[in-house]
Amino acid sequence: MVNHILIKNSFVLYLRMLLILIINLYTSRLILKYLGVEDYGVYNVIGGVVGMFSLLSNSLSNAISRFLTLSLGKNDIESLKKTFCTSVNIQIVFALCICFLIEILGVWFLNYKLNIPSSRLYAANWILHLSLLTFIIGLISVPYNALIIAHEKMSAFAYIGVLEVFLKLCAALSLALISWDRLIYWAGSLAIISIFIRFIYGLYCSKNFIECKYYFLFDKKMLKQMGGFAGWSFIGESAGVLKNEGINILLNLFFGPIVNAANGIAMQVNALVVQFSSNFLTAVNPQITKRYVSEELESVYRFVKDCSRLCFNLIFIAIVPILYSTKFLLGLWLHIVPDYSVIFVRLVLISAITESVCYPMITLQRATGVMRNYQIATGCVHLLNFPIAWGFLRFKYPPEVVFYIAIILGFINIWVRLIMLRRIIPISISEFIKEVIGRVFLVAMLVALPLSYFSYWHSLDNIYRLIISLCIPIVIIYIVGVNRREKEMFFNYISKKIRK
Secondary structure (H helix, E strand, O other), X not given: OOOHXXXXXXXXXXXXXXXXXXXXXXXXXXXXXXXXXHHHHHHHHHHHHHHHOOHHHHHHHHHHHHHHHHHHHOOOHHHHHHHHHHHHHHHHHHHHHHHHHHHHHHHHHHHHOOOOOHHHHHHHHHHHHHHHHHHHHHHHHHHHHHHHHHOOOHHHHHHHHHHHHHHHHHHHHXXXXXXXXXXXXXXXXXXXXHHHHHHHHHHHHHHHOOOOOOOOOOOHHHHHHHHHHHHHHHHHHHHHHHHHHHHHHHHHHHHOHHHHHHHHHHHHHHHHHHHHHHHHXXXXXXXXXXXXXXXXXXXXXXXXXXXHHHHHHHHHHHHHHHHHOHHHXXXXXXXOOOOOHHHHHHHHHHHHHHHHOOHHHHHHHHHHOOOHHHHHHHHHHHHOHHHHHHHHHHXXXXXXXXXXXXXXXXXXXXXXXXXXXXXXXXXXHHHHHHHHHHHHHHHHHHHHHHHHHHHHHOOOOHHHHHHHHHHHXXXXXXXXXXXXXXXXXXXXXXXXXXXX
């Protein structure tokens, strides 16, 4: 059952998301305008090089979030303090390791393998080091962010997030005033902003959470537990990194930075849209973990089913208007629309729709701590994306083929996740298919039919197409996509806010 705390936190996060969405859209337009397509593509692919090394840290980041939430769910303050201090030390060690790897492998790969114009190599090396600094600051911030989420203090998370994007907007506006290398200036601005935001997170946590008092501690038992959890998460995380940053590097090797610019636009649209579901998940994830810790297995299974449907509905409402009016929206948003951007955006968003129902299941799987077989199974499916894409590109297929492959593998992984989760928790796959997969498939079909009719028979102005493609999914989801209890709970919450 979706409770009032969840609705409240989701509401706060969606206000944050809406403001961030507007600012980010305008910021991206400015960046592409002032950097140009080629420099934008260079920045995007170098970010992918740094991101490739995130597979060494993402698995531990997930472990940190899980163990902090578990300790908080048990109300064990001493364990929470140990977990926090151990987490910070682990992230510092990993930051040093990643620095070492990028300074050796990353610099070599950038200068001798990537397809970057020789006139931009000097700037590209600066971007690599500044992007590395930004990445490391974010890495060390993970335990602090995880504490805020575990305590479900979403308003603080929202305010700091809005401050961050506002500072990025100021940096983007200042690009017009810069007469020297704008690419280096932009990367340097992001590094400075990341340091400042890291300071704000640390200050908030130290003032509000008693467990956020750092001292040197390396708890061997906890390190072993985190390492065991993270070790098997490594497979899944490496698959995710290869799916995104790895594919971006493949596109650079075969097609150059211009196609990287189109991929960067597609990834940014995807990231903005996925915020609709990620904000919801930020509010949901602690509750899934806490319910599992309390051994409320039947309750947590019902909760995950409800969340899977709601997650799909939220991201579907955001995605349908973009799919229906992609060319119009990109032209409205960007000063320059790189080649391949329209098809890339559409395919990336279709892939996001297929994966949206899996997010609550992933959180529940992580809450169990039983990761080995799950990560091997799902990770192997996602790992296929990189070699299959490389093979198709070697045979001169167009760049969009990499996204078709990702969509097919995404469908396969839905079934794999269900099968692996059933081995740990007594769930009914047929029930999940009927109540979640069947319901969301029905919603998708009922939305697609009238939109196909309008596309085929009516030559509508773009603004009318946009309005229709936004209204139809909302109406269909209200009628078919949510049950009576969820409607009543939502309207009760809104009516209380209006009365206040």
